[in-house]
Amino acid sequence: MSKKIKVLFVCLGNICRSPTADGIFRQLVANAGLQEVIQVDSAGTGDWHIGKAPDARTQAAAKKAGYDLSHLRARQVKPQDLQTFDxxxxxxxxxxxxxxxxxxxxxxxxxxxxLSLVPETGYQAVPDPYYGGPQGFDQVVRLVEIGSQAWLTYLIKQHKLPVKTP
Known part of the structure; x- marks a missing residue:
């Protein structure tokens, strides 16, 4: 495959939900041996946190589940992203x-x-945990794990991607 499949996750500030999806999906892609085929990024519709690392509570919840988000930095989504990303x-x-x-x-x-591929979660949206307690961040990780696995499975089938087995 010559062209990478580009996936962009978008939330409001790009410090809670979308970086969680970025980190979890990126790890699932690497685990499947598809990091040369699938490119992952995240962005926010707002501009308040440009250049900042994910919220400390987001990073803590992700780290507890085995995901490192420390390298990510917030950016604002641009209209051109709809031309660049698949x-x-x-x-x-x-x-x-x-x-x-x-x-x-x-x-x-x-x-x-x-979450469109996983109606069985009972959620259409990933709840914004920003103004809540730590349980909200843990819930985001759980929902994002489910959604990320569904999207990876979808992309593998849709694009007939070869998955490397360990």
């Missing part, structure tokens, strides 16, 4: 609406809710 996955309906407002007929990206 899949742009929003963490909630408000961010999806923001992305869809930029979407044009010639937009290449598949724009959808991150």
């Amino acid at each position: 899949y742009v996955l929003a963490m909630d309906e408000a961010n999806l609406a923001h992305l869809r407002a930029w979407q044009q007929a010639q937009t290449y990206a598949h724009v959808d809710l991150f």
Whole structure:
């Protein structure tokens, strides 16, 4: 495969939900031996945290589950991202609406809710844990693990990707 499959996760500030998805999905991709085939990134619709590391509570919840997010830095999503990325996955309906407002007929990206492939979770959106306690961050990790596995499985099937077995 000559062209990488590019996946972008989007939330509001890019310090809680989307970096969690970035880190977890990136690790699943590496575990499947697909890091040369799938490119992963995250961004926020807001500009408050550009250049900052993920929220300390986000990093702690991810680390407890075995994921390192310390290398990630927040950035703001741009309209061009809808031309660059193949899949742009929003963490909630408000961010999806923001992305869809930029979407044009010639937009290449598949724009959808991150949890769209896993209705069995009972959630359409990944809840924003920012103003809550630590249990909210743990819940985000659990939901993102489920959603990330579903998206990876989808991409493997959709693009007929060869998965390396350990």
